[in-house]
Amino acid sequence: MKITMLGTGNATVTECYNTCFVLSGDGKHMLVDGGGGNTVLRRLKQAGTDWKDIRDIFVTHKHIDHLLGIIWMARMICQNMSRGTYDGEARIYAHDEVIALIDDMARKLLSAKESAFIGKRLHLITVGDGEEREIIGRKFAFFDILSTKAKQYGFCMDLGGGEKLTCCGDEPYNECERRYAEGSKWLLHEAFCLHSQAGTFKPYEKHHSTVKDACELAERLGVKNLLLYHTEDKNIKNRKELYTAEGRRYYHGNLYIPDDMETIEL
Template sequence: MNRLVFLGTGNAFATKLYNACFAIQQGEEYFLVDGGGGNGIISQCEKANIPITSIRNMFVTHNHSDHVLGAIWVIRFIGLYMHDGIYKGNFTVYGHQEVIDFIRYACMQTLPLKFTDKIDKRIFFQAVENGEEVSIQGCDFTFFDIYSVKLKQFGFKTVLPNRQIVSCLGDEPYNAKTAQYVRKSDWLICEAFCLESDAEKYNPREKYHSTVIDASTNAQELGVSHLIFYHTEEDTIATRKQTYMQEAAHGL
């Protein structure tokens, strides 16, 4: 089974939704992308019926608090389950060098020795370079720089066993320099902070974010088959699905 499971679709200041993060299910194992802003990642996994012991690998896009801090909690729980003999095998965290350096440092400073003594023995940190290809859980991943204007951030492209291409652009607008990685994706995951009609209210472009029309127009030009929005505002939860899809249809 190949399945995308979203654990959060909210922006950095979300209080009703959890911060943007998701998992790719491959059989009985999961590849986690970002951890949100804290230990809420654990309850989100529970709600989605994702056992922490089935998360084998993780990728963290960048060091903003709403993406990286939950990774510390994932590592803490996996370290606990390793200590108790429940978690079998190893766990690897991927990210660009700055992300890896921060997570390692944060773990060493905040986690008990019985967890940190698993680091470099069963818990591994793997820095990836722009354009680097890595085989993870039987899938080919290509990690790439999204050319963030705020903080270095990587996205990825993966080809699933069913040959579906899933690409993630992180939480900033599409940059044409990444076209080679995301063009013709079957599933493109990208941020869309709000509707174009709400742009004056939220000022997404001033925050280096997109509107739905921005993202859907880019997706059309890239020949994307399916578009998934996240990192959104949370004031319109009741109508968000309908209105975002309507605006996306106009963009497409």
């Protein structure tokens, strides 16, 4: 298994793309979120992944920096189904509110000829809190992170051999996620900025974490590998160095601060 970070930034970044990524293994790919626009198509091309090979998509929540790229994916899928240049089926997974929103937007924004494939070959699949599904040959458990901003789900993926990867979405860890996050081989967690710059970026006002917060959490939960994303972009040139230096003070596992388009073996 590997993860390719198509984007690593927060909602308003301009120096990188919004946070979204692809999980790949055994020739299968799952896209998680889509960023805020059709840059997701460019990022997939740059990664050497044909968008037509993305047959499974998971959307964490409705914020535009996660959702709008999914509408572009839906357009490309349905358009090519209509043209006879897309074989088989595709699936989008999310909680009920996001599924309803995608269905409504797609039917309003796509042509009738394209939207006719929604529910027939492009399946919009609602997942519930604690629900398990097999996707890309792996077992996924989805969970409500109990966001106070917009309903949001994370997930835990079975890596085999008793190991797991847990994605906490783009908000700080909530104790309701402990059963999934604790002891994870990989934890994907947001880190809006350096703790030393919290006064500048005000992460807590936006319900986000600092690097220090995320690293202290991973240390406490016994996480082996911590991957930080959904950051500000004012420190983008030195982000990896700066975030790593701060994080190492609080976390003693393997710390990853990926750039856009970076691929990491899981």
